[in-house]
Amino acid sequence: MDYQTGLLNHFASEAVAGALPAGRNSPQRPAFGLYAEQFSTTAFTAPRTENRRSWLYRMRPTTAHGRFVPFDGAPRLKRGGFDGSHTTPNRLRWDPLPMAEGDVDFIDGLVTYGGNGSPADGGIAIHLYTAAVSMDTRAFQNSDGEMLIVPQAGDLLIVTELGRLAISPGCVAIVPRGMRFRVEFPEGPVRGYVCENFGAPFRLPDLGPIGSNGLANPRDFEAPVAWFEDREEDFAVIQKFQGRLWQTTIDHSPFDVVAWHGNSTPCRYDLARFNTIGTVSFDHPDPSIFTVLTSPSETPGTANCDFVIFPPRWMVAEDTFRPPWFHRNVMSEFMGLVHGEYDAKEGGGFMPGGASLHNQFNGHGPDAQSTRKAMQADLGPMKIEDTLAFMFESRNVIHPTQFAMQGGLLQSDYDACWTGFEKATLPK
Known part of the structure; x- marks a missing residue:
């Protein structure tokens, strides 16, 4: 599985030669009948150094779906805000979550431990997860926050619209706010941590007197190369939106992006x-x-x-x-x-x-x-x-x-x- 390196660099990738248009983001007739779609995780007018967006060239537009209806899965994922009703000045510590058994995937295995703020006001939510089965015909779209995934036990294969990320304990992955993804487990049950970030996207800290080198280096953050699947069967798209979960069904895989370029990408980093x-x-x-x-x-x-x-x-x-x-x-x-x-x-x-x-x-x-x-x-x-x-x-x-x-x-x-x-x- 190949990767491109460099945090916030502008990347370009195509899974089929000729799918990526040259010089124009939205040509009148993209190659092979593909559809051009811009994916923006900052406002259009954000300063150039802060602006994050990618152009996707996909087999079907993401507009092709029916109404979202409430989703009642993920029973331990916190839906609303953090009202402080269980807040205490006491120092707290928890034993590990027991490893999941049975038909529990990444979405249903998310367990919220705490947080602050909201998708509208900034802040974070902190979840742990434990899961036993891959998502397969499910996709998750978190419209509330960027997700920083920290595996603790078991390897993950994170399939995103822009490509695939393989991560093991000792690595982390970032999935941008609003991007669809699914999580597969090549070797059985898994466990780990998630920070759901409602605020400004994660970036490298300034180094100040340290100088130009040290801590995490941009070149070590890896973005996926383009990868797609052409599957015509029912897929459930589950969306987290304003603290609630919603679901719609589409008749094809949402991972049908054949080419893309931009700097709003999922990435992985080896700690x-x-x-x-x-x-x-x-x-x-x-x-x-x-x-x-x-x-x-x-x-x-x-x-x-x-x-x-x-x-x-x-x-x-x-x-x-x-x-x-x-x-x-x-x-x-x-x-x-x-x-x-x-x-x-x-x-x-x-x-x-x-x-x-x-x-x-x-x-x-x-x-x-x-x-x-x-x-x-x-x-x-x-x-x-x-x-x-x-x-x-x-x-x-x-x-x-x-x-x-x-x-x-x-x-x-x-x-x-x-x-x-x-x-x-x-x-x-």
């Missing part, structure tokens, strides 16, 4: 390619140094959502408490663990496939066991290996859902990991 940067003298840098992608807000430097990872890396700081320090933050932090052990929670309880939430200004940091170990360690160069944790960080409070609070996975003893600290002894 192992992240160029981790840290101190080589003393003190622990802010976690923002691990930002892969950001969805900016109207307030400079204050993100609608940051996607941050804690990957394998060398630690060399001298005379320094090396794990993440104790912290109270204006931002709200939802964490997940893909594999291994997080270096601030070596005392157990934070498991791969699990999650935690630390909302605004609620103190958090390493557990007592990790703290004692870090304060007593003989410092020398050491490498943190075999781990991958991540964080969805938002400027607004993340409101938990009823499932998150009452679904049976919330750990009742999370606060206990911060007990047993000895009182500091001052000189008399």
